[in-house]
Amino acid sequence: MNLINKKVTHKRFGMGSIVKQNESSIExxxxxxxxxxxxxxVFGKHLQLHDKNVADSLEKIIQKKEVELREEEWRKREEKKLYQKNRELRLEHEKLMKNHKLHPESQMVFWCDTEEQISSFSEWKVFSGVIKSGNNKGNTVKPIRLYQNSAVLLTEIDSSGTEKNRRILGVYMVKEDFIGKLCKDGNIPAHSKYRLKLSEQESDQMLFWNYYVNEKSPHKMTWNTGKHRYFDNLRMAQILIDIVELKSDPKERELAQQFLKHFCKMNQISVQDIPKPDGALMHI
Structure with missing residues (x-):
């Protein structure tokens, strides 16, 4: 809008004429x-244009600018809130990681149905489930034992439905910054690198009960209820060792070896000290 030579009246300086103008100032x-x-x-409170049509057009420009300023202020406030929230989460995350003590059973075994088998490997995550009863009924289950040292084992029962034939489908470390206590949506995402999927033939050779035993009923192979359960760190290491031995493809074998090395480092396990598998199937 060109305001050069337009007549104005200022509350203090009286009548005048605009002689210079740019985007941020007038003279x-x-x-x-x-x-x-x-x-x-300066217009509105201190300065009035004599030309009514120009004044009306200028008022619209001023109103638009005021709306933009309010929107910008709102955006900055929201950014500040988000920054503060993320900062608090980061500090809580750092505090939890600093004070974290390794739990001997901080791994998770997950029972995948047909649909979950597809989504688990396409999205590389599992859902911890929903609480079925009590005061927290309907809330998602928080996988409180899972930290950066945790792996998730994916299993299924074959078409015969026999528990002793439960197969291992794959395994992944949880996402690098994952903390179960802070997980609100129940989704447990995979690490960006350490994730392994077994072929059909490989799964047939990796039976879950070769490694797992229910301490309360060591001679029984029953899953009972729920989609998942926590699992011993050493038993998970045993599984990873056997997956390494199972892999014939050089690239897959190398990744499995790196996975095992990373897992043992995170769980403070020496590979030499890992015992041989001693699951329930070994005692039949």
Missing amino acids: INFATENKKFIFPD
Whole structure:
């Protein structure tokens, strides 16, 4: 909008004429001197245009600018809130990691149905489930034992439905910054690198009960209820060792070896000290 030579009246300096203008300021020639003002802020309270049509057009510009300023202020407030929230989460995360003590059973075994088998490997995550009863009924289950040292084992029962034939489908470390206590949506995502899927033939050779034993009923192979259960760190290491031995493809074998090395480092396990598998199937 060109305001050069437009007549104005200022509350203090009286009548004048606009002689210079840019995006952020205007200069007005009054009877005794020239004065500079911030544009368009000076209009409205301190300065009035004589030309009504131009004044109306300018008012629309000012209103639009005020709306933009309010939106910008709102955006900055929201950004500040988000920054503060993320900062608090980060500090809580750092505190939890600093004070974290390794739990001897901080691994998870998950029972995948047909649909979950597809989604688990396409999205590389599992859902911890929903609480079925009590005061927290309907809330998602928090996988409180899972930290950066944790792996998730994916299993299924074959078409015969015999528990002793439960097969291992794959395994992954949890995402690098995952902390179960902070997991609100129940989704347990995979590490960006350490994730292994077994072929059909490999799964047939990796039976879960070769490694797992229910301490309360060591001679029984029953899953009972629920989609998942926590699992011993050493038993998970046993599984990883056997997966390494099972892999014939050089690239897959190398990744499995790196997975095992990373897992043992995170769980403070020496590979030499890992005992041989001693699951329930070994005692039949």
